[in-house]
Amino acid sequence: xxxxxxxxxxxxxxxxxxxxxxxxxxxxxxxxxxxxxxxxxxxxxxxxxxxxxxxxxxxxxxxxxxxxxxxxxxxxxxxxxxxxxxxxxxxxxxxxxxxxxxxxxxxxxxxxxxxxxxxxxxxxxxxxxxxxxxxxxxxxxxxxxxxxxxxxxxxxxxxxxxxxxxxxxxxxxxxxxxxxxxxxxxxxxxxxxxxxxxxxxxxxxxxxxxxxxxxxxxxxxxxxxxxxxxxxxxxxxxxxxxxxxxxxxxxxxxxxxxxxx
Amino acid sequence: xxxxxxxxxxxxxxxxxxxxxxxxxxxxxxxxxxxxxxxxxxxxxxxxxxxxxxxxxxxxxxxxxxxxxxxxxxxxxxxxxxxxxxxxxxxxxxxxxxxxxxxxxxxxxxxxxxxxxxxxxxxxxxxxxxxxxxxxxxxxxxxxxxxxxxxxxxxxxxxxxxxxxxxxxxxxxxxxxxxxxxxxxxxxxxxxxxxxxxxxxxxxxxxxxxxxxxxxxxxxxxxxxxxxxxxxxxxxxxxxxxxxxxxxxxxxxxxxxxxxxxxxxxxxxxxxxxxxxxxxxxxxxxxxxxxxxxxxxxxxxx
Ligand SMILES: Cc1cc2nc3c(=O)[nH]c(=O)nc-3n(C[C@H](O)[C@H](O)[C@H](O)COP(=O)(O)OP(=O)(O)OC[C@H]3O[C@@H](n4cnc5c(N)ncnc54)[C@H](O)[C@@H]3O)c2cc1C
Ligand SMILES: Cc1cc2nc3c(=O)[nH]c(=O)nc-3n(C[C@H](O)[C@H](O)[C@H](O)COP(=O)(O)O)c2cc1C
Ligand code: FES
Numbered sequence: 001x002x003x004x005x006x007x008x009x010x011x012x013x014x015x016x017x018x019x020x021x022x023x024x025x026x027x028x029x030x031x032x033x034x035x036x037x038x039x040x041x042x043x044x045x046x047x048x049x050x051x052x053x054x055x056x057x058x059x060x061x062x063x064x065x066x067x068x069x070x071x072x073x074x075x076x077x078x079x080x081x082x083x084x085x086x087x088x089x090x091x092x093x094x095x096x097x098x099x100x101x102x103x104x105x106x107x108x109x110x111x112x113x114x115x116x117x118x119x120x121x122x123x124x125x126x127x128x129x130x131x132x133x134x135x136x137x138x139x140x141x142x143x144x145x146x147x148x149x150x151x152x153x154x155x156x157x158x159x160x161x162x163x164x165x166x167x168x169x170x171x172x173x174x175x176x177x178x179x180x181x182x183x184x185x186x187x188x189x190x191x192x193x194x195x196x197x198x199x200x201x202x203x204x205x206x207x208x209x210x211x212x213x214x215x216x217x218x219x220x221x222x223x224x225x226x227x228x229x230x231x232x233x234x235x236x237x238x239x240x241x242x243x244x245x246x247x248x249x250x251x252x253x254x255x256x257x258x259x260x261x
Numbered sequence: 262x263x264x265x266x267x268x269x270x271x272x273x274x275x276x277x278x279x280x281x282x283x284x285x286x287x288x289x290x291x292x293x294x295x296x297x298x299x300x301x302x303x304x305x306x307x308x309x310x311x312x313x314x315x316x317x318x319x320x321x322x323x324x325x326x327x328x329x330x331x332x333x334x335x336x337x338x339x340x341x342x343x344x345x346x347x348x349x350x351x352x353x354x355x356x357x358x359x360x361x362x363x364x365x366x367x368x369x370x371x372x373x374x375x376x377x378x379x380x381x382x383x384x385x386x387x388x389x390x391x392x393x394x395x396x397x398x399x400x401x402x403x404x405x406x407x408x409x410x411x412x413x414x415x416x417x418x419x420x421x422x423x424x425x426x427x428x429x430x431x432x433x434x435x436x437x438x439x440x441x442x443x444x445x446x447x448x449x450x451x452x453x454x455x456x457x458x459x460x461x462x463x464x465x466x467x468x469x470x471x472x473x474x475x476x477x478x479x480x481x482x483x484x485x486x487x488x489x490x491x492x493x494x495x496x497x498x499x500x501x502x503x504x505x506x507x508x509x510x511x512x513x514x515x516x517x518x519x520x521x522x523x524x525x526x527x528x529x530x531x532x533x534x535x536x537x538x539x540x541x542x543x544x545x546x547x548x549x550x551x552x553x554x555x556x557x558x559x560x561x562x563x
Contacts, residue, residue, distance in 0.1 A: 001293040046326040046477045217319045220528040224286035226335050227321035242314045
């Protein structure tokens with residue numbers, strides 16, 4: 001595992017409250033996989049004590065660049081947004097189990113809001129290594145939309161929905177996706193828990209393979225403190241176990257996790 | 262020559278720096294950052310007789326210069342520890358301390374027997390604020406501390422460390438009861454019971470409603486308690502609570518602690534225990550101390 005300071009190449013707001021940060025780090029860029037995350041220390045002082053987990057949004061393995069996409073939420077992400085170009089940021093990572101790249105499948109990625117972040121590198125890696133028969137994107141937002149162009153370049157078809165109807169279809173992306181279920185073999189999803197539960201439910205009716213990327217509050221980020229747990233199936237019947245999102249995930253086979261309790 | 266070695270009631274350690282229970286797993290994770298042999302000792306996650314799944318998530322919340330946790334002793338049980346985790350730890354030249362918790366005195370005794378002499382020390386956790394039975398229930402009354410310590414001591418063949426809760430009126434009374442009952446050493450403090458509320462959802466931040474406070478903010482409280490306890494008992498004390506720099510560690514040693522433990526600080530800087538060890542050595546060089554006892558308890562009070 002690595003823990004080091006890496007240089008910030010750029011850090012800018014791409015739409016209201018959503019930032020894109022580019023970091024240069026050979027070590028991380030070489031090792032990282034789609035779906036993994038970095039555990040960042042956004043503020044040096046003890047006042048904002050903990051690190052913050054942020055997904056790898058895009059990797060340029062040759063140029064050793066890692067791009068993050070993050071939404072302002074509280075002290076930590078606001079601290080991140082204040083880091084200036086050429087400053088250093090303290091990083092542990094890359095961490096966790098990323099998305100399995102399934103070969104020669106009909107794939108769909110379903111992202112909700114900032115949950116689209118890890119799906120970008122996944123789409124790129126699917127194209128590069130998975131030789132998919134097809135790969136479509138389903139992106140849902142509340143109102144503001146972002147990153148659509150980049151997804152459209154990587155995907156065959158990009159569907160967009162906004163809850164207020166300001167762009168694309170009005171409503172939930174899950175409803176659009178539901179109508180096209182028959183077109184796919186493998187689904188990858190990241191977003192609000194309620195959205196992922198719906199996708200999981202839809203996929204299980206058709207026995208489609210589905211991978212979900214979970215979020216949970218973290219301490220160490222490396223598997224030592226056991227605060228970041230989610231329920232996963234253990235053996236037969238109703239028995240379950242607490243797995244660690246930071247190192248057993250954040251990506252899980254949807255059939256293995258219990259999302260609703 | 263600087264000698265940082267410490268003999269904590271018979272537990273031989275090459276440095277006074279230990280990792281605190283529950284913040285270091287069973288060592289594997291941080292073992293991928295540095296050589297665990299650099300540590301004086303490792304206290305493993307709280308063990309119970311049977312595996313435990315712990316409390317619901319969210320189990321952590323951030324507060325000013327601190328965190329609250331409500332893990333609730335999730336662990337694979339003592340058998341898995343002995344079969345799968347201990348052999349890993351034994352590859353390293355570091356003391357291994359097993360932190361144990363139970364629902365009844367008998368369970369604690371049974372665990373001490375199962376551990377036998379496979380570990381270097383046993384830390385009696387009678388101070389976990391996150392479980393309903395056992396845990397802190399044993400740790401807040403002098404009489405029950407005396408009883409449990411006396412019973413477990415009869416069943417343990419390695420030094421017994423009693424871990425004290427700060428959630429008591431007079432910690433020196435509890436410390437004296439543990440000493441009287443035969444404890445070989447004391448460790449303190451466990452976490453302070455605390456709470457955080459989300460004003461938007463109007464719900465507690467932790468699914469368990471309340472949890473244990475740790476991190477830099479608790480250090481002054483921990484230091485005061487360690488100082489008081491060191492003045493009240495003769496057995497050695499492991500000081501902990503918010504230690505994140507070598508200066509913090511030296512403060513505890515000046516207050517009388519024989520060893521110190523690093524907990525929450527590892528989450529922020531995985532190398533914290535190693536950096537603290539290096540800092541202690543530099544402090545000793547600067548002031549010409551050759552061993553820890555040269556400055557331990559040397560606080561000049563007003
Ligand atoms: C594996 C993983 C990947 C993530 N990837 C991204 C990403 O690419 N882009 C992005 O914008 N966000 C991502 N998040 C969510 C991001 O970690 C939180 O939004 C961020 O920690 C909030 O910190 P804050 O101080 O701004 O907010 P506050 O609400 O003030 O944070 C308080 C505490 O709660 C924790 N916390 C709050 N919300 C979350 C959350 N949703 N998940 C985990 N911890 C949380 C914080 O880390 C902090 O410890 C990811 C979360 C996880 C677990
Ligand atoms: C996530 C977490 C889990 C903990 N689990 C245990 C435990 O299993 N047994 C125990 O005796 N103490 C446990 N503790 C308490 C620590 O060992 C230590 O006493 C306390 O955190 C104070 O030290 P610190 O401020 O350096 O973290 C835990 C603390 C944290 C933060
Ligand atoms: S955050 Fe510590 S185990 Fe996952």
